[in-house]
Structure formats: structure tokens, C-alpha cells
Amino acid sequence: MPNIMDQEAIIHFPILIGDIGGTNARFAILVDAYAQPKEFPILATADFATIEEAIQVSVLDKTSVQPRSAIFAIAGPVDGDETRLTNCPWVVRPKQMINDFFLEDVIVLNDFEAQALAAASLDEEHLHDIGGGTCEANTSRVVLGPGTGLGVAGLVYSNHSWIPVPGEGGHIDLGPRTDRDFAIFPHIERIDGRVSAEQILCGSGMVNLYHAICKADERTPSYSAPHEITAAGLDGADSVAAETLSLFASYLGRVAGDLALVFMARGGVFLSGGIAQKIIPVLEKPEFRTGFEDKAPHGALLQSIPTSVITHPLAALFGLASFARTPVRFGVATEGRRWRA
Known part of the structure; x- marks a missing residue:
């Protein structure tokens, strides 16, 4: 019988992953545990009023794949249902994303947490x-x-x-x-x-x-x-x-x-x-x-x-993809940083 803790760690594919910095944002969709991430062009955060607008225009409007889950690494400490980036006016609202994008699951990590995940795998x-x-x-x-x-x-x-x-x-x-x-x-x-x-x-x-x-x-x-x-x-x-x-x-x-x-x-x-x-x-x-x-x-x-x-050009996305494929390999604490529909 599957371990309950392992079931809790599962993140359902397809998974939208995003590295959100103060200046640029990078997104990709991981279709399954074996596919390479489908990457989208790097965008300037200043070009979009909100992160939701950026995701809709630059990602979802460019693909027929509908993500079931999302994992974001953001430049700033994760702080409840509304997290403000340190050097960018965007506000990350996971509950709103679940409603707007029909997601089942949203996880928000610190951007250098994602870099650390990459350092374990590069x-x-x-x-x-x-x-x-x-x-x-x-x-x-x-x-x-x-x-x-x-x-x-x-x-x-x-x-x-x-x-x-x-x-x-x-x-x-x-x-x-x-x-x-x-x-x-x-x-x-x-x-x-x-x-x-x-x-x-x-x-x-x-x-x-x-x-x-x-x-x-x-x-x-x-x-x-x-x-x-x-x-x-x-x-x-x-x-x-x-x-x-x-x-x-x-x-x-x-x-x-x-x-x-x-x-x-x-x-x-x-x-x-x-x-x-x-x-x-x-x-x-x-x-x-x-x-x-x-x-x-x-x-x-x-x-x-x-x-x-x-030297990996998209190291944070690489780290997020590694975590998304095998969450049990990483001791990532998601309490207070994971929202489900």
C-alpha cells in the first residue's frame, strides 16, 4: 500500500514552473517526469502589471497544455496568501491563481532555494x-x-x-x-x-x-x-x-x-x-x-x-524541475507554502 507521506509529496503533471526574479521571469511546463521542460521566452517583469497577466499572455496563450500544478521560485521570502517580491511590484496570490488558471496545486519557494535544488543535481x-x-x-x-x-x-x-x-x-x-x-x-x-x-x-x-x-x-x-x-x-x-x-x-x-x-x-x-x-x-x-x-x-x-x-542558463528552472520530478529526493518544507484547490 502506498505510503501516505509519499502520496502527500506527489505533484501532478503537467506542472508549470517559474523562476520569478526582480528583473526577469522564466517559465516552463513539465509535461511528465521524463520529458524535458517546454521553455518559454524570458520576459521582463516590468512589461506586465501582474504575474497573472504574464503567465496568461506569455505562457498559457502560447500552448495547448493545461497545467494541473504550479511551482514558483520567487525573489523574496514567502509570506502567506499574498507574497510581495523584494525588487518587483508583482504580488504572488496562489489562491487567485488556482481559481484563474484552474490549478489543483500551487507551491511557492524562495528563488535561491531553487538554485540550491539545482546545486544538488547539476x-x-x-x-x-x-x-x-x-x-x-x-x-x-x-x-x-x-x-x-x-x-x-x-x-x-x-x-x-x-x-x-x-x-x-x-x-x-x-x-x-x-x-x-x-x-x-x-x-x-x-x-x-x-x-x-x-x-x-x-x-x-x-x-x-x-x-x-x-x-x-x-x-x-x-x-x-x-x-x-x-x-x-x-x-x-x-x-x-x-x-x-x-x-x-x-x-x-x-x-x-x-x-x-x-x-x-x-x-x-x-x-x-x-x-x-x-x-x-x-x-x-x-x-x-x-x-x-x-x-x-x-x-x-x-x-x-x-x-x-x-553556467546552466536556466539553473533555477532546472532545480524546480528536479524537485517536481522526484519530490521525495528533497526535504522541501511546504507547510505554509503549498495551496490546494
């Missing part, structure tokens, strides 16, 4: 190793990614299951250490008196860091967008942009090392998102791993932990 083809270290099987992992904000999640292995640990780790403190840091940090905008990691380690944070360097050196800024700074820094056309990327990598390494210690992440630390992918040449330079490993008295421990960039 193969070497979609990972770019940075530095040394060796991954130990079935041990804790960490995923972090600078994007619209700074997402963080842990991944713990217990009782033959991978358990994602979502949180708001991107808002931990980030402070100066070197003389150069102390010259730059006074020019970084504070929020209620503090500088969080996300104020530097995200797209807008990169701009904040660049402008702070310009102020510290009494130079006029030439760029106002992260992609401009990245381009100028990568090709060496601008020394301030190049230093911005170098410090960005160093600070990202520091934060990644702190999180590796928190989770004892012997299974590795994974960098996700478009920014990490674009600046791989910078991350391969010494600054990132130096910041990561410089954790006395535990430098040797950090040297043994591998770091890598996730």
Missing part, C-alpha cells in the same frame, strides 16, 4: 571550477548569486534527502579590512547606518562600488550601469572599472568564505546568476579565492572547499 558540464578544493559527497553546500539583489541559500544532506535552506543572507554586514577598503567604504551609501553585502554585491551594488571608488579618488564617473562597468573592466579600458571588478571579486570571495564556514560547506560553494557568469575571467584571478580562503584560523579548511560558477 553535472560538471554546467559548472566552471574556480580555484582548488575537492567536493565531498553528501555534504553541505552553499549557493550565492549577485543579480538584482544578492541571493543566498544553503543545502544540507540528511536522511538521504537534500534539504534547501532559504534565507536572506545577502543582507549580512560587509565591512572594510584593507587600507583601500577604509578609503572607499565611507563613500558607500548606508541603510540605517550599515553596509550590507547586497549594497555592493549585486548589479546596482557594482555601480555603488564604482562610484565610491571615483569619489575616493576624486574622479568623475564615466559609467552608470553594471554592464558598462563590466565591459570596461574586462577589457582593461578603464582602470577604475577594472578595480571595481577586482574588489567586487574580493568582497564576493569574503562573503562566500563566511557562508562556507557557517554551513561547513565541504560539498562546495556555487556562484549563480548572470553577473558571475560574465566575470569568470575576474573570478579566476587570485582576489576571489584569496578573499575566500583568508579566514584564520581556518584557512586550511577553506582551501579544501571547492568553488564554482553555475
Whole structure:
């Protein structure tokens, strides 16, 4: 006789999966446990007033497949029947979706929880190793990614299951250490008196860091967008942009090392998102791993932990699809985050 707990874990196909970020949203439909997800074009959240409109126009109007269930990963903490995204005006209302789209089941997770699910399943083809270290099987992992904000999640292995640990780790403190840091940090905008990691380690944070360097050196800024700074820094056309990327990598390494210690992440630390992918040449330079490993008295421990960039173009959807196919493989807590018709 089937186990009741296994029955509770079942998610009925077809399943609509969605990765909802502050800037972009990605959707796919998983027809069954064996099919590859049917992906839809990436859309800008600013182009649609609501998530319901985006799903209807960009997904359901483009396919004859009627989903029975939906799993969404959203950029922000899940908070009851109406969850607001952190950097986007959309509000996720699962009960309304069940009524509007004739769904039986809606599950809402944190976006970096989905990235953590991906980190449990991705193969070497979609990972770019940075530095040394060796991954130990079935041990804790960490995923972090600078994007619209700074997402963080842990991944713990217990009782033959991978358990994602979502949180708001991107808002931990980030402070100066070197003389150069102390010259730059006074020019970084504070929020209620503090500088969080996300104020530097995200797209807008990169701009904040660049402008702070310009102020510290009494130079006029030439760029106002992260992609401009990245381009100028990568090709060496601008020394301030190049230093911005170098410090960005160093600070990202520091934060990644702190999180590796928190989770004892012997299974590795994974960098996700478009920014990490674009600046791989910078991350391969010494600054990132130096910041990561410089954790006395535990430098040797950090040297043994591998770091890598996730290069899969739709990692969060990959993670959601892995969970949707075999929910029992993951210890995903759905209490308060699952709604049924």
C-alpha cells in the first residue's frame, strides 16, 4: 500500500514552473517526469502589471497544455496568501491563481532555494571550477548569486534527502579590512547606518562600488550601469572599472568564505546568476579565492572547499524541475507554502 507521506509529496503533471526574479521571469511546463521542460521566452517583469497577466499572455496563450500544478521560485521570502517580491511590484496570490488558471496545486519557494535544488543535481558540464578544493559527497553546500539583489541559500544532506535552506543572507554586514577598503567604504551609501553585502554585491551594488571608488579618488564617473562597468573592466579600458571588478571579486570571495564556514560547506560553494557568469575571467584571478580562503584560523579548511560558477542558463528552472520530478529526493518544507484547490 502506498505510503501516505509519499502520496502527500506527489505533484501532478503537467506542472508549470517559474523562476520569478526582480528583473526577469522564466517559465516552463513539465509535461511528465521524463520529458524535458517546454521553455518559454524570458520576459521582463516590468512589461506586465501582474504575474497573472504574464503567465496568461506569455505562457498559457502560447500552448495547448493545461497545467494541473504550479511551482514558483520567487525573489523574496514567502509570506502567506499574498507574497510581495523584494525588487518587483508583482504580488504572488496562489489562491487567485488556482481559481484563474484552474490549478489543483500551487507551491511557492524562495528563488535561491531553487538554485540550491539545482546545486544538488547539476553535472560538471554546467559548472566552471574556480580555484582548488575537492567536493565531498553528501555534504553541505552553499549557493550565492549577485543579480538584482544578492541571493543566498544553503543545502544540507540528511536522511538521504537534500534539504534547501532559504534565507536572506545577502543582507549580512560587509565591512572594510584593507587600507583601500577604509578609503572607499565611507563613500558607500548606508541603510540605517550599515553596509550590507547586497549594497555592493549585486548589479546596482557594482555601480555603488564604482562610484565610491571615483569619489575616493576624486574622479568623475564615466559609467552608470553594471554592464558598462563590466565591459570596461574586462577589457582593461578603464582602470577604475577594472578595480571595481577586482574588489567586487574580493568582497564576493569574503562573503562566500563566511557562508562556507557557517554551513561547513565541504560539498562546495556555487556562484549563480548572470553577473558571475560574465566575470569568470575576474573570478579566476587570485582576489576571489584569496578573499575566500583568508579566514584564520581556518584557512586550511577553506582551501579544501571547492568553488564554482553555475553556467546552466536556466539553473533555477532546472532545480524546480528536479524537485517536481522526484519530490521525495528533497526535504522541501511546504507547510505554509503549498495551496490546494
